[in-house]
Amino acid sequence: MPEAEVERLFLERFGHRFAEEAFHVAGDAWQDDSLSLRDRSLIVLAVLATQGGVESRLRPHVRWALEHGATPAELDALACLVAAYAGFPRASVALETIRDELRLAGVPPDPPGDEPG
Numbered sequence: 001m002p003e004a005e006v007e008r009l010f011l012e013r014f015g016h017r018f019a020e021e022a023f024h025v026a027g028d029a030w031q032d033d034s035l036s037l038r039d040r041s042l043i044v045l046a047v048l049a050t051q052g053g054v055e056s057r058l059r060p061h062v063r064w065a066l067e068h069g070a071t072p073a074e075l076d077a078l079a080c081l082v083a084a085y086a087g088f089p090r091a092s093v094a095l096e097t098i099r100d101e102l103r104l105a106g107v108p109p110d111p112p113g114d115e116p117g
Contacts, residue, residue: 006060041065046078049094050086058094062101072102072109 010019035043041064048058065075075098083091102109 037068038065038070041068041070042074042078045075045094045098046082049079049082049091052090052093055093055097058097059101062098063105066102066105066107072107075102076109 007019041061044061045058045065048054048061062075076095079091079095079098082094099109
């Protein structure tokens, strides 16, 4: 999603003051060259998954992670890692949300050879 679209959505949902604060706080973290956009996207997804109850916030980050080069296999691995450290309930809800976003994007959620055996 283009940056201008994100800004428009924030302004509509939260108003000018909150949107400005959110972009001020998070915006700088996305500009640093130490991490790739793909890495940042995976980190944000992991953090949101561990919080639980933020599935609506997780959804756009799944799409952005895909746009930044993350693969369905990486998203699946991320959920498994989150499960080990934050618990299966939160990770399973996050993975359901991730897979739903993959489906909406027309991306197969399962890597080849990932069938139960």
